[in-house]
């Protein structure tokens with residue numbers, strides 16, 4: 531039922547009444563042609579998921595009654611993806627799939643052999659749209675944070691808080707991911723992992739990463755395309771860290787349907 535999930539501004543929910551406006555309301559009315567009485571789901575972008583029922587459909591707004599709400603359980607281990615900027619639409623693909631796979635935050639970076647286009651505001655808006663659409667498709671209540679693009683050296687020197695740092699490197703001939711994670715997983719709350727551009731990481735970048743405490747790890751003897759490597763690394767990490775286990779609906783964090791704002 532991906533088509534029945536909508537993002538709503540938290541301030542547009544008052545008590546048990548939600549007012550959907552703008553493109554999401556247009557989509558509900560003109561594209562999906564839903565009608566009063568239909569069940570829908572709202573995400574408020576902060577992690578809350580509301581089950582609701584459509585009451586009234588007007589030209590510029592839809593009103594709905596909130597029936598209940600839940601929040602996604604936090605992952606056992608947070609995953610921060612450091613991604614070199616890629617050409618064309620490959621970044622779009624990565625953002626979409628990383629959202630589906632449950633990455634918590636995405637940190638794009640410029641690197642020696644990658645592209646250096648300065649970031650435009652329109653690009654960030656596009657990326658935000660992509661992750662929100664992916665959330666609707668995969669029933670994820672909170673989109674991953676997308677950070678501004680930084681230089682790789684800056685990112686390596688000031689990484690997000692994490693216990694394990696990895697750099698996926700096709701020339702790593704010794705260390706396996708298993709070996710690096712062995713024993714460290716237990717107390718680990720967050721992992722930060724770097725994936726390079728089409729041109730790969732330079733030797734200097736890998737050396738610098740090692741100095742900053744990043745362990746180089748391999749994805750096997752074949753050189754994967756940049757986007758394949760990112761998706762494989764993400765899925766493997768999520769599985770290994772226990773973030774792909776099923777969650778029974780009863781275990782979802784249930785909170786009483788309390789109004790967010792009075793009015």
Ligand code: SAH
Pocket residue numbers: 697698699700701724725726727728729730731747748749750751752753754755756759760
């Ligand atoms: N230009 C390089 C390949 C870069 S592949 C060459 O042709 O030699 C793009 C990125 O994917 C790399 O920077 C790395 O982060 C990741 N990658 C690809 N294959 C990998 C492998 N076998 N092991 C670890 N990382 C890999």
